[in-house]
Amino acid sequence: MESKSMREHKKHSPLKVKVGIITLSDSKSNQQKSNNSDDTAIPKEDVSGKIIMESVKGEHEIVSYTIIPDDAELLLRNLNNMRNTGAQVIISTGGTGIGKRDITIETITPLFTKELKGFGEIFRYESYKELGTGAMLSRTTAGVWGETLLVALPGSPNAVKLGMRIIKPELGHLVKHMKN
Incomplete structure (x- = not known):
């Protein structure tokens, strides 16, 4: 539940922010051949990327999406x-686990000028309530890179839904504070 003072504080935040979405997945990025006679390559289904897109669409502006x-x-x-196309927030999905190919966290955290540890802590706490101790495997995080917010979510659709429930209400508020 949000306090009255937090609601007042958020009143001066931008209502609409520019969002970029990146899905990191070796399997989803590989092109599979369709059954069409022209052999057109199509990407595999990106459920998690679409969840992010649907979550922000209408309320915010999606400036870029890639797998x-x-x-x-x-x-x-x-x-x-x-960032060069104007994304104020970049949300990624995938690559946050502990597998050999999971490189998202190692790649983005050196970019952070400030890490939002509370996001990862809340995410793991909420995951723990649903999953139990396996929640400790998530390295979900967020941080400020210049005037851009980077959010790294796991690849699981359920984890993406949870992460978006936590971060989405704060996007405008976070963008406001990055500019101050």
């Missing part, structure tokens, strides 16, 4: 491109 493999250089290049 990339778990590759640090490619992630950095896409983050820069999205």
